[in-house]
Amino acid sequence: MPDVGIVGAGVAGLHLGLMLRAHHIPVTLYTDREPKAAASARLPATVAHHAPTLRREEGLGVQRWPADAHGYGSHHHYVGGPAPLRFRGDFTAPSRAVDHRLYLPALAEDFQERGGQLRVAQLAPSELELLSGRHDLLVVASGRGPLSGLFPAVAGPATHRTPARLLCAGLYEGVTPSDPKGVTLSLAPGRGEVIEIPILTAAGDVTALVFECVPDGGADAVAGTDPRDDAGRFLRTVLGELAVHHPTVHERVDPAAFRLTGPLDVVQGAIVPTVRQDYVALPGGRYALAVGDAHTVVDPIVGQGANIASYSAQIVADAVVEDLAFDEMFCRRVARRRADVVLGAARWSSLMLRPPPEHIRDLLGALSLHKSAADTFTDNFGYPDRQWRIVATPERTRAFVARHTAA
Amino acid sequence: MPDVGIVGAGVAGLHLGLMLRAHHIPVTLYTDREPKAAASARLPATVAHHAPTLRREEGLGVQRWPADAHGYGSHHHYVGGPAPLRFRGDFTAPSRAVDHRLYLPALAEDFQERGGQLRVAQLAPSELELLSGRHDLLVVASGRGPLSGLFPAVAGPATHRTPARLLCAGLYEGVTPSDPKGVTLSLAPGRGEVIEIPILTAAGDVTALVFECVPDGGADAVAGTDPRDDAGRFLRTVLGELAVHHPTVHERVDPAAFRLTGPLDVVQGAIVPTVRQDYVALPGGRYALAVGDAHTVVDPIVGQGANIASYSAQIVADAVVEDLAFDEMFCRRVARRRADVVLGAARWSSLMLRPPPEHIRDLLGALSLHKSAADTFTDNFGYPDRQWRIVATPERTRAFVARHTAA
Numbered sequence: 081m082p083d084v085g086i087v088g089a090g091v092a093g094l095h096l097g098l099m100l101r102a103h104h105i106p107v108t109l110y111t112d113r114e115p116k117a118a119a120s121a122r123l124p125a126t127v128a129h130h131a132p133t134l135r136r137e138e139g140l141g142v143q144r145w146p147a148d149a150h151g152y153g154s155h156h157h158y159v160g161g162p163a164p165l166r167f168r169g170d171f172t173a174p175s176r177a178v179d180h181r182l183y184l185p186a187l188a189e190d191f192q193e194r195g196g197q198l199r200v201a202q203l204a205p206s207e208l209e210l211l212s213g214r215h216d217l218l219v220v221a222s223g224r225g226p227l228s229g230l231f232p233a234v235a236g237p238a239t240h241r242t243p244a245r246l247l248c249a250g251l252y253e254g255v256t257p258s259d260p261k262g263v264t265l266s267l268a269p270g271r272g273e274v275i276e277i278p279i280l281t282a283a284g285d286v287t288a289l290v291f292e293c294v295p296d297g298g299a300d301a302v303a304g305t306d307p308r309d310d311a312g313r314f315l316r317t318v319l320g321e322l323a324v325h326h327p328t329v330h331e332r333v334d335p336a337a338f339r340l341t342g343p344l345d346v347v348q349g350a351i352v353p354t355v356r357q358d359y360v361a362l363p364g365g366r367y368a369l370a371v372g373d374a375h376t377v378v379d380p381i382v383g384q385g386a387n388i389a390s391y392s393a394q395i396v397a398d399a400v401v402e403d404l405a406f407d408e409m410f411c412r413r414v415a416r417r418r419a420d421v422v423l424g425a426a427r428w429s430s431l432m433l434r435p436p437p438e439h440i441r442d443l444l445g446a447l448s449l450h451k452s453a454a455d456t457f458t459d460n461f462g463y464p465d466r467q468w469r470i471v472a473t474p475e476r477t478r479a480f481v482a483r484h485t486a487a
Numbered sequence: 488m489p490d491v492g493i494v495g496a497g498v499a500g501l502h503l504g505l506m507l508r509a510h511h512i513p514v515t516l517y518t519d520r521e522p523k524a525a526a527s528a529r530l531p532a533t534v535a536h537h538a539p540t541l542r543r544e545e546g547l548g549v550q551r552w553p554a555d556a557h558g559y560g561s562h563h564h565y566v567g568g569p570a571p572l573r574f575r576g577d578f579t580a581p582s583r584a585v586d587h588r589l590y591l592p593a594l595a596e597d598f599q600e601r602g603g604q605l606r607v608a609q610l611a612p613s614e615l616e617l618l619s620g621r622h623d624l625l626v627v628a629s630g631r632g633p634l635s636g637l638f639p640a641v642a643g644p645a646t647h648r649t650p651a652r653l654l655c656a657g658l659y660e661g662v663t664p665s666d667p668k669g670v671t672l673s674l675a676p677g678r679g680e681v682i683e684i685p686i687l688t689a690a691g692d693v694t695a696l697v698f699e700c701v702p703d704g705g706a707d708a709v710a711g712t713d714p715r716d717d718a719g720r721f722l723r724t725v726l727g728e729l730a731v732h733h734p735t736v737h738e739r740v741d742p743a744a745f746r747l748t749g750p751l752d753v754v755q756g757a758i759v760p761t762v763r764q765d766y767v768a769l770p771g772g773r774y775a776l777a778v779g780d781a782h783t784v785v786d787p788i789v790g791q792g793a794n795i796a797s798y799s800a801q802i803v804a805d806a807v808v809e810d811l812a813f814d815e816m817f818c819r820r821v822a823r824r825r826a827d828v829v830l831g832a833a834r835w836s837s838l839m840l841r842p843p844p845e846h847i848r849d850l851l852g853a854l855s856l857h858k859s860a861a862d863t864f865t866d867n868f869g870y871p872d873r874q875w876r877i878v879a880t881p882e883r884t885r886a887f888v889a890r891h892t893a894a
Contacts, residue, residue, distance in 0.1 A: 407880065469810055
């Protein structure tokens with residue numbers, strides 16, 4: 081029975097740890113803070129979990145917030161411009177967003193109850209050799225901290241040098257849910273996007289608004305106005321941006337009731353999308369494998385981060401269970417098996433951050449005309465490999481549209 | 488709906504053609520002779536189909552020779568030397584060998600009955616552009632003929648420069664089947680191997696003997712004595728080789744009844760194991776994909792050829808059904824998805840052709856002591872990726888043996 085060490089207690093690390101414990105494999109999870117501390121920390125993310133991730137959660141028996149009750153089934157789209165587009169796509173199975181400040185501590189508790197070892201420690205890079213001597217396989221599952229730089233970045237379209245968006249993600253009251261309940265994806269070409277997500281928090285069902293602001297695109301003030309300095313000014317900035325550029329969200333906002341659900345319920349910043357090497361050889365002959373943000377950092381624009389982290393955890397867990405050694409052959413097999421989904425998500429995310437090429441503009445037009453195409457595009461948020469196969473080239477997009485036009 | 492052209496009507500080409508027809512995809516199969524002509528031709532091969540291949544045949548509805556009636560469930564091993572080893576491994580589901588002179592024409596008939604187009608033509612390389620213009624995707628599924636050189640060989644352990652064995656495969660009467668019915672793998676270290684296979688032919692159940700003769704290893708005369716020149720001398724050579732080096736086969740031979748089942752029921756020659764590139768770009772921007780022998784030529788030593796051809800056909804068929812374009816992205820995805828199984832089979836085959844390294848000798852010893860290990864090793868003839876994970880390195884073999892010793 082191998083012994084696995086995991087650094088990082090986010091979705092990737094916890095899913096992997098729980099999956100391995102389901103096979104009674106000894107696992108130690110290293111994290112830089114008590115999982116319970118997350119509950120009273122700043123909002124970490126607002127990502128939805130799509131059906132394949134929810135199925136993995138059900139398989140693990142950690143599904144406390146069933147999608148039937150707390151999920152949603154639709155994407156509502158708005159594409160601004162001279163002739164705005166409005167259309168809806170429906171999922172074949174619901175997605176669900178829950179505040180990770182509820183989610184992660186709950187899964188950490190499950191992990192420990194099932195015999196997983198959790199060590200709270202600030203790891204220094206110098207401790208890598210020690211860790212690697214202690215475990216047959218070391219998995220790095222955190223994009224933060226001293227070990228995240230272990231895996232060199234891979235040049236390519238999904239590795240950026242600078243942030244493509246300035247972000248402002250927050251939880252709000254005063255927004256009436258869309259009907260049918262769903263995410264709204266509102267695109268203001270050249271300026272940025274708003275992603276509105278129905279999300280379950282400790283305070284109940286609220287609304288997450290993620291502002292994706294193109295640097296110098298006109299919406300920067302949303303990401304640059306700190307609500308701690310002037311809460312009123314922040315809200316006016318957000319409302320003004322919605323009013324002018326995101327009408328299908330704004331029309332459901334009650335200005336009198338509109339506010340952040342709490343002072344910690346907003347996070348502003350930016351990330352640099354980066355794909356890193358799948359694995360590295362460690363001194364001593366063992367290997368470290370990257371999963372989640374240690375492997376692929378994606379902008380939240382199409383909500384793939386947690387989903388590919390969970391997918392990658394499943395590929396690694398299956399490989400650990402099936403295999404006999406944790407050598408380079410093992411690592412390469414993991415890399416091959418997750419490439420379609422994980423790199424597909426990274427490339428698709430990256431494409432959506434760029435000024436849309438003609439075939440993407442054509443695709444959006446076609447989605448607005450053909451409900452079956454919009455449904456497929458929506459469902460593919462759970463299957464980023466399929467989405468990438470549609471958007472990767474103009475020929476592919478044309479073939480996709482042609483199939484839905486004919487049908 | 489794409490249109491697919493397939494060059495070559497062996498297992499890879501026919502399985503792929505039938506799989507695509509099951510999805511109503513237009514397919515044209517190009518072959519250099521009438522499929523029915525195979526029935527009266529020289530023995531082409533004596534390969535067993537393992538359980539995963541039989542399941543694909545069942546899925547296609549082309550299973551005329553059910554494994555329950557015509558298959559076998561065991562491998563009987565003999566390893567010669569100062570302290571010979573004898574041990575048996577059992578499959579979890581039976582394998583089955585049927586003369587491809589029955590098998591291939593039957594599947595070609597099914598293919599045509601299901602709307603597949605079959606063109607009998609000698610293709611010249613100059614016609615490649617014509618073919619490629621006619622089909623959205625061109626698949627080359629033949630290791631023979633003018634198109635087989637289209638895919639450059641890839642240097643590596645499974646690509647040899649010269650044949651590692653001189654081969655003599657024939658069908659015989661006068662051999663009592665082993666009990667339980669099964670294949671016998673008889674190894675004469677330094678000299679070669681005999682693989683005895685219960686096989687169904689037009690004449691009923693007979694015995695295939697495949698002599699794998701190490702060049703200059705002492706058994707060359709078996710591959711070098713042409714039965715057409717002197718049938719008696721050929722049989723005496725074969726019998727002599729069995730008597731001295733393959734006792735567990737020889738003890739079941741009745742010398743008075745021992746003979747080839749017909750003058751065409753023997754084939755002598757040699758092959759050069761070669762792994763070729765998965766695909767090439769064609770003039771005009773389309774791609775040709777290699778499957779079966781066009782992609783991977785393996786020595787029959789562990790009976791993988793037909794099985795990986797069928798597996799590769801399934802990967803390609805699934806990818807065609809799922810995908811929108813047949814570009815380089817499509818080809819790379821196919822390559823990634825089949826690599827573990829197809830290259831695993833090629834590397835394992837190649838390893839078994841080399842003088843066995845210490846960990847393989849240790850493995851054979853362990854298989855002879857632990858029935859569960861021998862069963863797994865046997866079943867893995869259907870799962871060459873799993874087998875390669877066991878034999879690829881000494882560490883892996885040690886881990887495999889340790890698990891079965893502990894159990």
